[in-house]
Amino acid sequence: MDIGRPKRIIEVDPVSLPLPEVVPDLEPATPEPAPVEPDRSRPAP
Amino acid sequence: MPARLETPVATLAEPIHAWRTWTLVGSRDGSQVRLAPIAGDGRPWPPRRPAQASCTRDRSHVRPELECTCGLHAVESPDELRRTRDPAVLGTVALWGRIVEHEHGYRAALAYPQRLRLLCYLCFTLWGRNGPGDCEVVVRHRGGRMVPLCGPHLELSRRYGYRVPRILSARAIESELLATYAVDPLRELVRANGGTAESISARR
Numbered sequence: 179m180d181i182g183r184p185k186r187i188i189e190v191d192p193v194s195l196p197l198p199e200v201v202p203d204l205e206p207a208t209p210e211p212a213p214v215e216p217d218r219s220r221p222a223p
Numbered sequence: 224m225p226a227r228l229e230t231p232v233a234t235l236a237e238p239i240h241a242w243r244t245w246t247l248v249g250s251r252d253g254s255q256v257r258l259a260p261i262a263g264d265g266r267p268w269p270p271r272r273p274a275q276a277s278c279t280r281d282r283s284h285v286r287p288e289l290e291c292t293c294g295l296h297a298v299e300s301p302d303e304l305r306r307t308r309d310p311a312v313l314g315t316v317a318l319w320g321r322i323v324e325h326e327h328g329y330r331a332a333l334a335y336p337q338r339l340r341l342l343c344y345l346c347f348t349l350w351g352r353n354g355p356g357d358c359e360v361v362v363r364h365r366g367g368r369m370v371p372l373c374g375p376h377l378e379l380s381r382r383y384g385y386r387v388p389r390i391l392s393a394r395a396i397e398s399e400l401l402a403t404y405a406v407d408p409l410r411e412l413v414r415a416n417g418g419t420a421e422s423i424s425a426r427r
Binding site for chain 1: 232233234235236237238239243244271272273289296298303304306307317318319320321322323324325326327328329330331335337404405406
């Protein structure tokens with residue numbers, strides 16, 4: 179495409195980025211670790 | 224004077240909205256559709272993240288460089304895009320970061336599509352934005368390149384021996400494209416991003 183000759187340089191620092199909103203992921207990324215069972219193989223002190 | 228042009232003369236808080244075209248690539252079943260630049264490095268634009276300018280001539284300079292042709296190109300009017308080589312998608316795009324403003328368009332460091340529609344390149348070349356009809360099919364070629372066509376131009380292509388290896392529904396491909404980039408369809412072919420020409424000018 180022909181955009182012609184350059185005229186000037188602009189710096190655009192947008193207040194909000196023109197990107198789609200990120201939908202929050204309601205599912206946990208990794209399953210929560212199962213509770214650790216106490217080690218019953220060893221005698222209690 | 225070039226030395227003066229190098230210095231940014233304006234700092235804006237709103238992105239600039241302009242027009243551009245892309246090619247389209249996708250998988251065999253019509254999924255994984257991506258916008259790809261017609262010229263330049265050919266890398267597809269990432270969904271939900273800004274496209275970033277690169278330079279195939281000189282990786283060391285700032286992008287876009289005033290004296291180079293690098294940057295993400297866009298134009299002020301869709302009519303400027305009629306001579307683009309084989310476009311598949313027409314859309315509006317938001318530009319930000321460092322931008323070189325030209326007589327008829329821009330080269331930007333960062334960009335993201337705002338509204339998109341599939342384009343029959345034969346209709347667009349012949350009639351521009353006043354062209355008739357929507358695309359009916361998308362012809363997928365080996366390698367993944369996708370070519371949207373209207374019904375009459377599909378028939379014409381077959382009559383003249385244009386290879387039509389795999390035909391997909393244009394409606395399904397456009398829906399996939401819009402969902403991938405999470406953008407709205409382009410219906411209005413007069414003004415970028417549904418804004419007025421005045422508001423576009425005011426953003427500069």
